[in-house]
Amino acid sequence: MRTRVAVIGGGQNCEHDVSLASAASVVAGLDPATYDVVPLTIGRDGTWRDRGMRPIGLSGAAEVLRGCDVVFPVVHGPRGEDGALAALCELAGLPYVGSGIRPGxxxxxxxxxxxxxxxxxxxxAPGGLVTAATAAHLRWSRPVVVKPVAAGSSLGVSLVTAPEALRPALDAALALDDRVLVEDVVxxxxxxxxxxxxxxxxxxxxxxxxxxxxxxxxxxxxxxxxxxxxxxxxxxxxxxxxxxxxxxxxxxxxxxxxxxxxxxxxxxxxxxxxxxxxxxxxxxxxxxxxxxxxxxxxxxxxxxxxxxxxxx
Ligand SMILES: Nc1ncnc2c1ncn2[C@@H]1O[C@H](COP(=O)(O)OP(=O)(O)O)[C@@H](O)[C@H]1O
Ligand SMILES: [Mg+2]
The missing domain is CATH 3.30.470.20 (ATP-grasp fold, B domain)
Incomplete structure (x- = not known):
């Protein structure tokens, strides 16, 4: 019997497009002799869509997922990779590919x-945490890398080699996350x-x-x-x-x-x-x-x- 696999792509974060590309490859790459593939897409606004890109909502998506044997989440970043989709599968009792909630x-x-x-x-790399409240106290003493604690695809990541570049780098990282890492350059x-x-x-x-x-x-x-x-x-x-x-x-x-x-x-x-x-x-x-x-x-x-x- 063929296995029905739901492949979830997209997602509500800055890596949406990267995830669409990954998910499309997975959909195309699963051997059609073994697998029936059911693509689902999460929009940037959180709207779930079916293979025809019709909006079906979370309840519609749950219905589709229930009809599948395995879920293959391919959503990078927050509200996907961070354990959110693993949690959805756990609560729905669906087998899923990849890491569980905690490792995610x-x-x-x-x-x-x-x-x-x-x-x-x-x-x-040695480093410390900065938030919007503490960023103002940070003094530049040496080159650092500034990055959001949870993002991806290098978005919001800056190499800061001059004191005047520190503030803009912190602002760019804080735009993507409320916690920011300031690390030594390795x-x-x-x-x-x-x-x-x-x-x-x-x-x-x-x-x-x-x-x-x-x-x-x-x-x-x-x-x-x-x-x-x-x-x-x-x-x-x-x-x-x-x-x-x-x-x-x-x-x-x-x-x-x-x-x-x-x-x-x-x-x-x-x-x-x-x-x-x-x-x-x-x-x-x-x-x-x-x-x-x-x-x-x-x-x-x-x-x-x-x-x-x-x-x-
Ligand atoms: N501490 C560091 N020292 C030197 N380069 C770094 C450091 N942190 C990140 N980088 C560079 O920035 C890139 C993106 O940072 P990374 O932490 O991997 O974020 P992302 O999750 O967005 O991929 C890395 O691939 C590397 O080239
Ligand atoms: Mg990286």
Whole structure:
């Protein structure tokens, strides 16, 4: 019997378009011989729409979801990746792909992620939290990276190298979140590691990927078609092992499921964790599918592993 999979894309946040692209790829990539795919889209305003883009509301969406065997949420960022869609599936009693509520919420919060990482001995960039109330007291003393605690796609992220740039950077980040991280700048190569719990329960890491970018890996570099990925990343055995170990222990410490992308800076002192994405970009050309392709797992097979490994 064919499995009916609801693929949810879009979402009410600044990564809406990125999610639409991921969801469209997942819809196209699920093998039609095995799966009946039912696309659902959440508008920027929160309106749920069916495959014909007709507004159906949350109750209509619940009806559609109830008719499916598995839900495949592909909504990046707040009200999606942060555990919101996992919560919807939990409450509705629906099997779903990917991480549960707690890992989603923890990993969406870059401050909470730091605390969990530190607790299991994974280095992160030293940094502090700022809110609108405390931002005025912050004095610039050295170059920093300013970013929203919970956003994505580099939106609201700034490298601040001069005192007069601090305030505008804080304002840009505060426009996306009421908590902002001010971090030391980490000098190192940007290396991503994808971790997957396979349908048989084994947790595996794919070969690492290096992002070859000039300066910040910003929105334009990510989606302007200029991103230069090197897969597999050229690494010596010690660095490769340190990255993989750190990625696997972050996955376990947060309690992730499905596939996640763990992003690092590789410094002279070893890996420094930047962030964990529990709903990473999933177009065929995104990092995660490319990393698994390098390991011999095709895009269709990766999606198949995810659906078969869904929470039940
Ligand atoms: N502490 C840091 N030091 C150096 N570069 C950083 C730092 N934090 C972020 N960056 C750069 O900014 C990019 C986006 O930041 P990131 O924390 O990954 O936010 P997002 O969730 O939007 O992807 C990173 O890919 C990296 O290039
Ligand atoms: Mg990032």
């Amino acid at each position: 919420a923890l990993a969406m919060d870059k401050w909470a992620t730091k605390l969990v990482a530190q607790a299991v001995g994974i280095a992160t 000098a190192g190569r940007e290396i991503d590691v994808a971790v997957l719990r396979r349908a048989d329960g084994r947790v595996v890491a794919a070969p690492a990927l290096e992002i070859v970018a000039q300066g910040l890996f910003d929105y334009d570099a990510k989606y302007g078609g200029h991103a230069d990925f090197r897969v597999p990343a050229v690494l010596d055995d010690v660095d490769a092992k340190a990255l993989e170990d750190a990625a696997l222990s972050a996955y376990d410490a947060l309690g992730c499921a499905g596939v996640v992308r763990v992003d690092f800076f590789l410094t002279e002192a070893g890996p420094v964790l930047n962030e964990v994405n529990t709903t990473p970009g999933m177009t065929q050309h995104s990092q995660v599918p490319r990393m698994f392709a390098a390991a011999g797992l095709s895009y269709a097979d990766l999606l198949d592993e995810l659906v078969r490994g869904a929470h039940r």
